[in-house]
Amino acid sequence: MSIAVERVKLPNGYWVDGVHFREAELRMLTGADEEFMVESANAMLPVTWTHALLSRCITHLNGVEAVTPLTVASLTVGDREALLLHLRRLTFGERMQCTLTCPQSDCGELMDLELKVSDLLQPPNPDPAPVYEFTVEKDGSRYRILFHLPTGMDQEAAARQAHIDIQTAAEVLLRRCVADVVGEDDNRLVWSSELLLDLPARMAELDPQAELVLNLTCPVCGEAFSSIFDACAYVMQETGADLNVLYREVHLLALYYHWSETEIMSMNTSKRRRYLNLLLDSVSSQE
Numbered sequence: 001m002s003i004a005v006e007r008v009k010l011p012n013g014y015w016v017d018g019v020h021f022r023e024a025e026l027r028m029l030t031g032a033d034e035e036f037m038v039e040s041a042n043a044m045l046p047v048t049w050t051h052a053l054l055s056r057c058i059t060h061l062n063g064v065e066a067v068t069p070l071t072v073a074s075l076t077v078g079d080r081e082a083l084l085l086h087l088r089r090l091t092f093g094e095r096m097q098c099t100l101t102c103p104q105s106d107c108g109e110l111m112d113l114e115l116k117v118s119d120l121l122q123p124p125n126p127d128p129a130p131v132y133e134f135t136v137e138k139d140g141s142r143y144r145i146l147f148h149l150p151t152g153m154d155q156e157a158a159a160r161q162a163h164i165d166i167q168t169a170a171e172v173l174l175r176r177c178v179a180d181v182v183g184e185d186d187n188r189l190v191w192s193s194e195l196l197l198d199l200p201a202r203m204a205e206l207d208p209q210a211e212l213v214l215n216l217t218c219p220v221c222g223e224a225f226s227s228i229f230d231a232c233a234y235v236m237q238e239t240g241a242d243l244n245v246l247y248r249e250v251h252l253l254a255l256y257y258h259w260s261e262t263e264i265m266s267m268n269t270s271k272r273r274r275y276l277n278l279l280l281d282s283v284s285s286q287e
């Protein structure tokens with residue numbers, strides 16, 4: 001059964017033997033993916049779940065023979081967030097509904113928002129590099145910090161550390177991303193947290209897709225607030241509904257069209273829903 005595939009541009013891209021690539025071929029979700037998403041959601045960390053989900057749906061990455069969870073883990077956080085958003089758009093469309101609560105303690109208003117994938121996708125990094133440099137001054141000396149943007153693997157290491165000690169999770173991430181700290185006289189420093197205070201902000205500037213901040217105003221109390229949009233949490237919650245709903249859809253289609261379970265589960269989600277709506281329309285018009 002053919003499944004719609006689309007080429008998408010990654011905000012940062014990746015390097016294979018020194019060659020930079022930034023395109024991915026992505027296919028829509030199928031019933032089998034939805035089953036996997038629900039069944040694995042509680043067994044994996046969200047970051048690991050993202051490696052697994054995207055490796056199922058990325059049909060091709062230039063320069064990469066086979067896309068595995070490890071390949072996806074080596075992509076930058078922003079690339080992975082962009083891929084999740086594209087996957088969402090490809091399968092369910094551009095418009096996304098979400099509900100937020102006003103953080104003002106005496107308000108707590110529930111707000112329904114409609115977000116568009118195209119508004120959430122950030123412009124591609126104009127000058128991507130495998131290693132970036134950043135200079136800081138401390139006590140009259142200058143230091144060059146060499147670092148890479150956080151990848152899924154770095155994020156996973158930090159998430160595992162957060163289970164043990166939340167305070168040190170951010171440091172684990174930075175330690176993994178910093179390749180070197182070099183002083184003016186080419187003297188290398190082993191590690192200095194103090195010199196790296198501005199690094200998270202520099203990383204966010206270079207990879208704005210990694211942590212999308214929505215700036216909002218409550219329509220009731222007028223409080224301005226910001227909220228982080230997490231594509232993984234959104235997709236997880238949207239598809240994390242009851243598997244019984246999916247199986248009921250498969251059951252109805254099998255019953256009326258006589259397709260096999262494998263055929264229906266390998267059909268893309270939006271096509272399955274279209275057939276189901278046609279079926280329900282024809283059943284209700286016969287009543």
Ligand SMILES: [Zn+2]
Nearest residue numbers: 102107218221
């Ligand atoms: Zn409010």
